[in-house]
Amino acid sequence: MKRAISILGVTGSIGQSTIAVVDELRAQGQEIEVEAVTAGQNLVGLVEACRALKPKFAAVSEPSMLTEAREALAGLSVEVGAGESALQEAGARPAEWVMSAIVGAAGLAPTMAAVRRGATVALANKECLVCAGPLFIEAARAHGARLLPVDSEHNAIFQVLTHPERVEKLTLTASGGPFRTASHETMAVATPEQACAHPKWSMGRKISVDSATLMNKGLELIEASYLFGFGSDSIDVIVHPQSTIHSLVHYVDGSVLAQMATPDMRIPIAYALAWPDRARVSTARLDLSTIGSLTFEAPDAARFPALGLCRAALNAGAAATTALSAANEVAVEAFLARRIGFLDICRTVEEALTELEGAESGLIANSPTSFDQVAAVDRAARDAARRIAGSLAAA
Ligand code: NAD
Numbered sequence: 001m002k003r004a005i006s007i008l009g010v011t012g013s014i015g016q017s018t019i020a021v022v023d024e025l026r027a028q029g030q031e032i033e034v035e036a037v038t039a040g041q042n043l044v045g046l047v048e049a050c051r052a053l054k055p056k057f058a059a060v061s062e063p064s065m066l067t068e069a070r071e072a073l074a075g076l077s078v079e080v081g082a083g084e085s086a087l088q089e090a091g092a093r094p095a096e097w098v099m100s101a102i103v104g105a106a107g108l109a110p111t112m113a114a115v116r117r118g119a120t121v122a123l124a125n126k127e128c129l130v131c132a133g134p135l136f137i138e139a140a141r142a143h144g145a146r147l148l149p150v151d152s153e154h155n156a157i158f159q160v161l162t163h164p165e166r167v168e169k170l171t172l173t174a175s176g177g178p179f180r181t182a183s184h185e186t187m188a189v190a191t192p193e194q195a196c197a198h199p200k201w202s203m204g205r206k207i208s209v210d211s212a213t214l215m216n217k218g219l220e221l222i223e224a225s226y227l228f229g230f231g232s233d234s235i236d237v238i239v240h241p242q243s244t245i246h247s248l249v250h251y252v253d254g255s256v257l258a259q260m261a262t263p264d265m266r267i268p269i270a271y272a273l274a275w276p277d278r279a280r281v282s283t284a285r286l287d288l289s290t291i292g293s294l295t296f297e298a299p300d301a302a303r304f305p306a307l308g309l310c311r312a313a314l315n316a317g318a319a320a321t322t323a324l325s326a327a328n329e330v331a332v333e334a335f336l337a338r339r340i341g342f343l344d345i346c347r348t349v350e351e352a353l354t355e356l357e358g359a360e361s362g363l364i365a366n367s368p369t370s371f372d373q374v375a376a377v378d379r380a381a382r383d384a385a386r387r388i389a390g391s392l393a394a395a
Pocket residue numbers: 008009010011012013014015038039040041042061087100101102103104106124125126127150151152201202203204205206207265
């Protein structure tokens with residue numbers, strides 16, 4: 001059966017793993033056509049992806065790169081676009097399955113373009129869910145778009161969520177990141193290189209830093225709450241350094257179902273691409289005797305305040321989670337540019353949220369009722385975070 005897919009964020013870590021899965025399934029004789037692909041500013045990567053996938057349409061995020069992109073892609077018979085509207089066109093083009101793997105809130109509008117036409121959306125980009133929360137979920141419902149979680153924890157839960165109405169709680173597992181056993185002093189002087197050296201997963205820089213602060217797990221807590229409809233009290237986080245169990249669902253009869261696999265994003269991607277069937281992919285098979293033991297520990301709230309910040313934002317409401325995600329994007333960027341220290345990331349996010357909570361505008365007091373309101377909260381949080389990071393940098 002022929003199917004058409006699109007990959008938003010094709011040059012990234014998830015985008016590349018998606019290409020690997022598509023390649024493998026095509027080699028098995030599956031007919032997968034690629035309608036559209038998008039990239040940020042990585043033209044070299046985009047050209048490579050277009051050679052491999054032969055899409056009909058390719059978009060870059062930067063409008064001024066249009067001519068350069070057309071020249072680079074000449075001869076590949078692909079239509080080329082640039083800028084926000086081109087990214088949205090990529091999401092809107094008629095592919096039945098869309099991988100949402102742009103990083104950050106930049107992925108929201110292109111993903112929404114796919115949601116609005118009722119596509120099946122494989123959701124790797126957690127920020128668009130954290131950012132637009134209930135509005136995003138409601139839009140998917142209203143337009144009949146199916147959301148298939150690709151984030152490994154949420155994919156794990158989705159795989160074992162046999163009786164959603166009989167669930168007592170969810171447990172998200174966390175690897176603990178590169179600073180799991182580091183001292184506060186070491187973390188205070190951590191460099192972007194150290195923060196991005198993840199022990200278990202190879203990922204883009206933003207999510208790598210998020211994993212080092214545990215903000216990633218906090219964002220995933222919010223993601224799980226919006227996706228599966230459970231409150232913060234019903235979602236636990238446990239550190240599991242072997243990253244073998246990807247998450248657990250606890251049922252009312254005391255049964256606990258979990259999904260295990262070697263940490264390889266091709267597995268949840270293949271699951272989403274083949275769903276409701278399963279596909280054969282050549283990932284390393286799980287060998288428990290080699291792993292030997294699986295260990296678990298509670299996250300250290302003192303060294304990793306991000307988890308508490310995310311829980312508080314989730315309890316405060318959808319505008320707070322929008323603001324948190326936006327402030328975090330700004331703070332991570334400032335850290336990666338070496339303007340602020342590692343511990344300043346959470347400080348920036350916390351202060352930005354405190355500032356917005358106290359603002360007379362009451363901007364984050366109520367849940368946004370439109371995507372315009374989401375954008376306004378996102379902007380205000382970025383402004384606050386930029387100012388706060390600026391003063392931390394100057395200090
Ligand atoms: P990445 O940085 O490797 O890739 C991001 C992609 O988005 C690239 O194609 C890049 O060119 C594009 N991009 C960047 N900025 C853009 C902008 N402003 N406008 C349009 N496109 C832009 O990131 P990644 O690790 O592949 O992660 C992608 C998403 O998937 C993130 O939301 C992340 O949280 C989520 N995710 C990733 C992993 C993983 O293992 N990498 C696991 C779970 C979830």
